[in-house]
Amino acid sequence: MQVLSRGFVWLDTGTEEAMSEATEFVKAVEKRTSLKIVCPKEIALRYGWISREQLRLQISNMKGKCFEYLQQIIKL
Numbered sequence: 001m002q003v004l005s006r007g008f009v010w011l012d013t014g015t016e017e018a019m020s021e022a023t024e025f026v027k028a029v030e031k032r033t034s035l036k037i038v039c040p041k042e043i044a045l046r047y048g049w050i051s052r053e054q055l056r057l058q059i060s061n062m063k064g065k066c067f068e069y070l071q072q073i074i075k076l
Contacts, residue, residue: 009025039066041059041070042073045074052074055073
C-alpha cells in the first residue's frame, strides 16, 4: 500500500463518467492555480534536463495556450 502525501490526488478514470469528472477536476485546478498539472517541457526545465535556451528553441514553432504557458515559464 502506498500513502499519497498532501497535494497528491488519485483519479480513477475507468469509466466514461470518471474520465469526465477527472477532466473537470484537472481543468479547475489548472484554472485556479495558473499551473499545468503535467507539462513535460516544464518538468525538464525545472530538473535541469534542458536549458531555458533549449526550451525557447523547442517552442519556437508552437502557438496557442501551451506556447503562452511555456513562454511565461521561460521568463521566471
